[in-house]
Amino acid sequence: MIDVVQLTKRYREVTAVDAVSFRCEPGTVTGFLGPNGAGKSTTMRMICGLTPPSAGEATVLGVPYARIANPGRHVGVLLDAAAMHPGRTGRETLGLAAQVLGVEQARAQQMLDRVGLPAKAARRRVGGYSLGMRQRLGIAQALIGDPSVLILDEPANGLDPEGIFWMRTLLREFADRGGTVLLSSHLLREVEAVADRFVVISGGRIAAQGTKDDLLAAPGGVLVRGLDAAALHAALAAAGLAARPEGAGAFTVDAPAEAVGRAAAAAGVVLTELRQAGGGGLEELFLSLTAGAPAVPASVPVPAEEALK
Amino acid sequence: MTMTAPAPAVLTEPARPSAARLTAVELRKMTDTRSGRWLLIVIALSTVALMPVIVFTVPERDQTLLEMLVATQAGVSLLLPVVGILAVTSEWSQRTALTTFALVPGRFRVLGAKAAATGLLATAFLVIGLAVAAATRALGGAFGRSAGDWSIPPAQLGGLLVFSLAMVFMGVAFGLLLQSPALSIVLFFVIPTLWSTLNELVKKLQKPAEWLDANRTLAVLSDPAGGVATAGEWARIGVSLAVWLLLPLVIGLVRLSRREVK
Numbered sequence: 001m002i003d004v005v006q007l008t009k010r011y012r013e014v015t016a017v018d019a020v021s022f023r024c025e026p027g028t029v030t031g032f033l034g035p036n037g038a039g040k041s042t043t044m045r046m047i048c049g050l051t052p053p054s055a056g057e058a059t060v061l062g063v064p065y066a067r068i069a070n071p072g073r074h075v076g077v078l079l080d081a082a083a084m085h086p087g088r089t090g091r092e093t094l095g096l097a098a099q100v101l102g103v104e105q106a107r108a109q110q111m112l113d114r115v116g117l118p119a120k121a122a123r124r125r126v127g128g129y130s131l132g133m134r135q136r137l138g139i140a141q142a143l144i145g146d147p148s149v150l151i152l153d154e155p156a157n158g159l160d161p162e163g164i165f166w167m168r169t170l171l172r173e174f175a176d177r178g179g180t181v182l183l184s185s186h187l188l189r190e191v192e193a194v195a196d197r198f199v200v201i202s203g204g205r206i207a208a209q210g211t212k213d214d215l216l217a218a219p220g221g222v223l224v225r226g227l228d229a230a231a232l233h234a235a236l237a238a239a240g241l242a243a244r245p246e247g248a249g250a251f252t253v254d255a256p257a258e259a260v261g262r263a264a265a266a267a268g269v270v271l272t273e274l275r276q277a278g279g280g281g282l283e284e285l286f287l288s289l290t291a292g293a294p295a296v297p298a299s300v301p302v303p304a305e306e307a308l309k
Numbered sequence: 310m311t312m313t314a315p316a317p318a319v320l321t322e323p324a325r326p327s328a329a330r331l332t333a334v335e336l337r338k339m340t341d342t343r344s345g346r347w348l349l350i351v352i353a354l355s356t357v358a359l360m361p362v363i364v365f366t367v368p369e370r371d372q373t374l375l376e377m378l379v380a381t382q383a384g385v386s387l388l389l390p391v392v393g394i395l396a397v398t399s400e401w402s403q404r405t406a407l408t409t410f411a412l413v414p415g416r417f418r419v420l421g422a423k424a425a426a427t428g429l430l431a432t433a434f435l436v437i438g439l440a441v442a443a444a445t446r447a448l449g450g451a452f453g454r455s456a457g458d459w460s461i462p463p464a465q466l467g468g469l470l471v472f473s474l475a476m477v478f479m480g481v482a483f484g485l486l487l488q489s490p491a492l493s494i495v496l497f498f499v500i501p502t503l504w505s506t507l508n509e510l511v512k513k514l515q516k517p518a519e520w521l522d523a524n525r526t527l528a529v530l531s532d533p534a535g536g537v538a539t540a541g542e543w544a545r546i547g548v549s550l551a552v553w554l555l556l557p558l559v560i561g562l563v564r565l566s567r568r569e570v571k
Contacts, residue, residue: 049414050407050570061320066414069325077411083404087342096341099334100326100412141408 001026001180002047002149006056009042016042018204019056024182024197026148029175031195032184035290039204040184041079044153047182048077060149072101075149076142081134081157086127090117090137093126094144101145111140116166131158139167150174152183156190168194188286198282200289207289215285216276222257225250225273226264235267236260252277326413331422332429339396339426348392349430355384356438360445364454373457374446375465379533381438382469386476386531389431390497393480396423397561398490410570420565424481431473464537472530475550479523482554485561488568523549 002024009017017039024030034040045051047058049066057064060075068074084093094108112122115136126134135155142150150171156164171181171194185191191198192212199209208215226232229249236243236253241263243251250273253260257274264271326334339345359380363372397420400406413419449455480497487493501524508518518525526549529542538546 045570048411050410052567052569063320068320068414070323071414072412073323074320079407079411080404083407085342085403085405087344087403092341096334096337097408097412099330099337102323102326102330 001062002030002058002060002151002182003062004043004047004056004058007043007046007053007058008055009039009046009051010054016204017046017053020201020204020206021056022199022206022209024149024180026178026180027175028196029171029181029183029191029194030197030199031188031191032182032199032201033188033191033286033290034184034186034201034207036186038186038201038290040186040201041153043201044079044151044182044184047151048075048079050079060151070101070145072097072145072147073103074145074147075151076139076145076147078135078138078142078150078152078155080153081131081138081155084126084134084137087125089123089125090129090133091122093137094140097141097144103145107144111144114143115140115170132160132163135159135163135167139170148178149180150182152181154184154186156185156187164190188283192282200286202290208285212282215282221252221254221277222260223250223252223273223275223277224260224264224271227270227272231267232264232269232271235263235269238267239263325415328418328422328425331413331418332425335396335419335422335426336429339392339430345395348388348395352385352388352392352434353437355388356381356434356441358384360441364445364449369449369454369456371457372446372449372455373533374442374459375461376457376533377442377445378438378461378466378469379531381441382435382473382531385434385438386473389427389434389473389477390480390483391494392430393427393477393482394484394493394497395490396427397481397484398488398493401488402490404571406570416565417562420485420562424478427477427481428474431477432470435470435473462537468530468538471546472527475523475527475546475554478558479550479554482556482558482561485565486557488561488564520545520548521552523553525549 004020004022007017007020008015020039020043022030032040032043042051046053047060047065049064059065060068060071065071065075071077088096091108091112094111095105098105098107112119117133117136117140121129121133126137129137135158139152139155142152156167159167171183175181175196183191183195195212197209197211198215200207200215223246224232224236224243226249229245232249233243233245233251236251239259239262241253241255241260243253246252257276261271261274264274340349360377363377363380367376400409409419410416446455446457446459480493483497484490484493487496501522504518504522505524508514508522520526523546526542526545529538530546
């Protein structure tokens with residue numbers, strides 16, 4: 001369980017993270033989404049006690065991270081797969097972590113097997129690894145203490161499609177066994193398939209959070225298309241529904257789909273399409289939430305924030 | 310702790326890694342990369358470097374075990390500060406601090422383990438030096454080239470240990486203060502030279518330098534003819550180490566506790 005309450009980080013003039021609050025429950029995967037520079041990494045470092053927050057607090061399993069006696073045995077952390085000593089072998093990197101955590105050295109080999117790093121690669125120095133191999137090694141390091149919480153920053157970076165699928169499966173299984181996962185990404189596609197909940201951050205502020213359904217149920221209206229555009233428009237007007245033409249016989253209406261359907265049925269208009277507007281689904285929503293957000297945090301609130309909460 | 314409820318048992322168990330285990334980890338980090346291993350091998354080899362010079366140039370009466378032991382530490386004392394500097398700076402330059410401090414949030418505990426590890430290495434090099442010196446004295450004796458005294462006063466051995474530890478810990482303190490390997494190493498060797506040059510030029514500085522120049526105050530500990538250091542000499546050592554060790558250490562500790570780990 002991860003609990004983030006009003007977490008804030010200010011650097012002189014810039015507010016990198018602004019009163020961010022969210023919660024990750026056991027058994028769930030939370031996708032932490034936002035463009036580069038939105039404050040994801042800073043938030044995660046604050047959760048792990050590596051960056052002192054300016055305000056607010058974060059707890060993992062009910063206590064501040066730094067107060068956990070042997071944090072690696074409870075929380076698996078991968079904040080930057082590139083931040084590994086290039087002169088150590090993959091195997092030695094894991095051996096060191098095992099020694100710090102006080103788990104058997106044999107765990108290093110088990111984790112190498114688990115993340116699919118072959119023995120030959122494990123004997124090579126990390127300096128020669130691709131980013132994808134470092135991500136696998138980093139995930140192995142995060143898992144070595146058999147934690148119940150995983151905090152992963154951009155773990156899919158550098159992974160090929162097969163690797164992304166592998167990671168998704170691993171994280172899903174981890175959560176299904178009761179684990180808590182927080183993973184960040186700047187690409188929705190990487191986490192869309194695995195995350196139960198989404199926290200979208202933009203310019204240091206939470207732009208939206210909730211389940212996929214919560215987010216898609218956001219007011220965007222309904223798109224309706226009929227065979228006879230004029231008749232459809234008249235039918236909607238008769239039912240007192242404001243319609244905006246979308247071209248090719250289509251309109252968007254700020255009303256529930258049922259009301260639109262009934263209006264059309266009452267007028268005997270044949271519909272060819274009736275669905276939630278914003279057909280791009282999460283992708284479009286994500287882009288609309290984060291588009292135009294400056295890399296450095298804005299001082300004005302993101303308009304969508306209140307509406308989506 | 311009195312105000313809040315005790316943390317759930319699940320988080321105090323498993324116990325935090327012991328200081329001994331963290332020290333073992335730090336020693337492992339210093340030896341598990343090629344560059345780290347080579348630095349230590351070069352230092353170990355440096356203990357032998359001056360042995361032939363002593364055996365072939367020094368009058369046989371003066372070829373004492375102490376003379377040889379001091380000579381084994383010449384290269385060691387030059388390179389030990391580098392070991393100390395790298396121990397505390399390489400985590401930042403290699404960015405492994407991110408992992409280290411995520412696994413052990415107590416930053417001062419990690420630093421303590423690094424200091425202990427470097428202190429152990431410094432002690433080990435003195436022991437290696439003792440073995441090399443004894444072997445040289447024995448060989449020199451066997452070939453009729455060395456006839457000096459075999460005895461080493463314990464106080465002088467202690468003085469050499471203090472000297473080695475002071476060198477390595479000055480490196481640690483310097484690295485902690487500057488947090489960058491290259492900058493720390495360059496400044497560690499440039500500043501004393503500048504300081505000496507300044508002393509030559511400005512006469513008024515010569516009196517304070519007797520108290521503030523650590524290279525000068527510590528020299529008595531590594532001088533085979535110096536005998537056991539006097540109280541006055543220890544006082545000067547103490548003052549110079551306050552400036553070159555304690556001061557950077559304290560400022561460095563503050564920096565370490567505040568630094569954001571990225």
